[in-house]
Amino acid sequence: MKRMGLIASGIAAVAGAALAIAPAAGSTSTPLTIVYDTTSTTHQLVFPRGGHGLSPIRGALRQDPGLGGMFAPGNNAPYRVAKVSGATLYRMSVSQMAATLERSITRGKYGAQAHLVTVDELMETFGDQGTAGIRFSDAMRILASQQSPWGGTWASRVEVFVAPGIVSSIAIGRGPQHNLAPNGRRQYRSWAGVMPGIALAGGVHLEMYHGSGAPLTAFSASLWRRSPGAFLDLLSRYGGSASKVHLVFTSTTVPAGAPRGWGDAMEASWSLARSTAAGRTLLANGPDAYRLGRRASEWLREFNRSFPG
Secondary structure, three states, rough: HHHHHHHHHHHHHHHHOOOOOOOOOOOOOOOOEEEEOOHHHHHHHOOOOOOOOOOOHHEEEEOOOOOOOOOOOOOOOEEEEEOOOOHHHOOOOOHHHHHHHHHHHOOOOOOOOOOOEEEEEEOOHHHOOOOOHHHHHHHHHHHHHEOOOOEOOOHHHHEEOOOOOHHHHHHHOOOOOOEEOOOOOOOOOOOOOHHHHHHHEEEEEEOOEEOOOEEEOOOOOHHHHHHHHHHHHHHHHHOOHHHHEEEEEEEEEEOOOOOOOOOOOHHHHHHHOOOHHHHHHHOOOOOOOEOOOHHHHHHHHHHHOEEEO
């Protein structure tokens, strides 16, 4: 397929008329887990001292750059997911975004050949009208207009990591667009520009922690309970599918407000994810692992509780 042909025809379609927002491509029965971690930690997840380890058979892929991939026998390139920085996309035009994502799906910078690409990550700067969020949605419409050689549309091969600031803003905001204060006045950013593009992605990954400090600060119990349902509510308004949304776990503090007796920080976080119907839905899609550090065995323990096979 000629890349310039795809981009040129897509730009014409977007310019001529707004494309209808379609749901993301249907999911497979195997959950997807994206591991974004060091070689040492990934090795621990694949070869634990006891119990089942991660593997591509269990739906685990590794985001590049990652020496050794998923440590499966033979060539691991098919189990490695390419990555494009959200900050890089932010500076691009619509056609540049589409071309960059398509190129990375075909083959990643470091040789990844899962034919998937993550956007790591979409930040709050993609919010509000007249911003990069609209350009991103237009680029995703272009990618959704044609099928990829590996199944689904090109857009369905894109996995979007959503920054904590967006997740928490949607959880707190009220109204149809989740951007209103309790008094009904607009208080938070609107995600109307970027949400159509997110809805077209093959996967959406919610970062459930605050991005500062060491260890990172966990979402509070309240945010854990509110975020999955709030995000799904907004995503559904743009045709997005709940089957494509995942929760990203990392090494954090104990969530503030977690009930006593819910165990260590990792167990408390997973328990909070399991405490709502929306959270359980997202867990069933496959949880992600980001820089687990010394919490790797705890994350794997919780993973095996949810996926004992």
